[in-house]
Amino acid sequence: MSGPAPVTAEEFQRLSEFLYRRTGMIFTEAKRYYVQRRISERMAATGATSFASYFARLRSDLLGEVEQFINAFTVNETYFYREDHQLHCLTNDILPERTKRKSAGEALRIWSVPCSTGEEPYSIAMWLLDNWAEVDRFDIEIVGSDIDTRVLEAAEAGVFSKRALMRLTPDVIARYFTALDDERWAILDDLRQSVRFTPVNLVEPTETRPNGQFDVIFCRNVLIYFDDASRRIAAENLYENLSPGGFICLGHTESMSRISPLFDVRRYADAIVYQRPMEGARG
Structure with a gap:
């Protein structure tokens, strides 16, 4: 069974703008693959069959999806006494x-x-x-x-x-x-x-x-x-x-x-x- 179709340039732009408005984080075209992977994960987790259905869920914040969406894009690499x-x-x-x-x-x-x-x-x-x-x-x-x-x-x-x-x-x-x-x-x-x-x-x-x-x-x-x-x-x-x-x-x-x-x-x-x-x- 194939995964979700790659996001189009327009879809990538809509997602990036949504994430920017919510968090201040900015993702350029160079991050398209990174964004695609995480969107695919969230679509699979929510059972969304298309970008349109997932984005509708996101905009309505159905079952707290905005929180899960933001969590998917944060970077959490750290260790004790970093930059000591x-x-x-x-x-x-x-x-x-x-x-x-x-x-x-x-x-x-x-x-x-x-x-x-x-x-x-x-x-x-x-x-x-x-x-x-x-x-x-x-x-x-x-x-x-x-x-x-x-x-x-x-x-x-x-x-x-x-x-x-x-x-x-x-x-x-x-x-x-x-x-x-x-x-x-x-x-x-x-x-x-x-x-x-x-x-x-x-x-x-x-x-x-x-x-x-x-x-x-x-x-x-x-x-x-x-x-x-x-x-x-x-x-x-x-x-x-x-x-x-x-x-x-x-x-x-x-x-x-x-x-x-x-x-x-x-x-x-x-x-x-x-x-x-x-x-x-x-x-």
């Missing part, structure tokens, strides 16, 4: 600067978005426990968010493959994980319960605003999938989710200076990061 130079910067420079203005016991909020299957927010929690002497002086809240609801479920479960742990030393693994078998490791319950997970779409302020303001945001390797207009919208939303004086860390190939003038560039020994100015800091 930013973790060094977090404890050496960012947090000491942020906590100068805080009293013992005050809230310190860190947001990992997109968080994928949880490696990044859990990495932040582990790193703080092992490398920041002030960790017990503040009420630390770590939130992980993603547009893909499947990866949020996996993050909350806290079970990881051996590959996800490849950058961790044996002593770190022994402290924070329990082996389930030769290939799967479960993060300790206390650590799993220290991170809260929420769904979010970075280009929708009605979804970003409810998460409140943070002292530090890690937003790595997602803006590269947006076009210039969506990047600016996402940057403005992230700006509103930062407390005045708060910091944002991007992926190593990304530059906020090329996206938005709202942030100040801060250069530290371990990383270049971006800061929301303090109120009244700019004339």
Whole structure:
């Protein structure tokens, strides 16, 4: 039995525009095969016999198909302690600067978005426990968010493959994980319960605003999938989710200076990061 017919140029355009309006992600003609594969998977899963019938289901959001459609297009390749130079910067420079203005016991909020299957927010929690002497002086809240609801479920479960742990030393693994078998490791319950997970779409302020303001945001390797207009919208939303004086860390190939003038560039020994100015800091 043959699979769905390849999407036409017009159908590809309609799908790309739909995905762009919903997520800010842009797919050019060069991604036609990538899009075709995922549409074929969703058509098979829903029993759609033609592009027209599937697209009608998508537009009506029958049985939550929009969520499943978006989930099919997200990229979730990650591992623990990825780009750990930013973790060094977090404890050496960012947090000491942020906590100068805080009293013992005050809230310190860190947001990992997109968080994928949880490696990044859990990495932040582990790193703080092992490398920041002030960790017990503040009420630390770590939130992980993603547009893909499947990866949020996996993050909350806290079970990881051996590959996800490849950058961790044996002593770190022994402290924070329990082996389930030769290939799967479960993060300790206390650590799993220290991170809260929420769904979010970075280009929708009605979804970003409810998460409140943070002292530090890690937003790595997602803006590269947006076009210039969506990047600016996402940057403005992230700006509103930062407390005045708060910091944002991007992926190593990304530059906020090329996206938005709202942030100040801060250069530290371990990383270049971006800061929301303090109120009244700019004339």
